[in-house]
Amino acid sequence: MSISPIGAAASARSYALTETTLKPKTAAQELDEYVKMTPEQRMRADLLKKLGMTEEELAAMPPEERQAAEAKITEMMKELMQHVGERKGSIIDTSA
Numbered sequence: 001m002s003i004s005p006i007g008a009a010a011s012a013r014s015y016a017l018t019e020t021t022l023k024p025k026t027a028a029q030e031l032d033e034y035v036k037m038t039p040e041q042r043m044r045a046d047l048l049k050k051l052g053m054t055e056e057e058l059a060a061m062p063p064e065e066r067q068a069a070e071a072k073i074t075e076m077m078k079e080l081m082q083h084v085g086e087r088k089g090s091i092i093d094t095s096a
Helices: 005-021 027-036 039-051 055-059 063-086
Strands: none
Touching (some): 039 063, 055 063
16 A cells, blocks of 8 residues: 555645644753753663653664663663763762
8 A cells, every 4th residue: 555645745734733733842841851850860861862862752662672772771871870980079079
């Protein structure tokens, strides 16, 4: 079964109309949500952003793809924590 270009154009217009009816979050709303996150949630959100995906997109993935993405996130977290630990005084400043 093939989709005609007319059908594709119509669904693209519907999608565009749907997008315009949604209210985008303001910068203040996004900041408020970010501030309310735990440090772990912030780290995860930042890593997901680096990977170009959201929690919603991750949740919608097939199990195999999601497992691979979760493994990549875990690996990135470990690397990040290792780099933080290597920086002298970055966690606790004991010089005082």
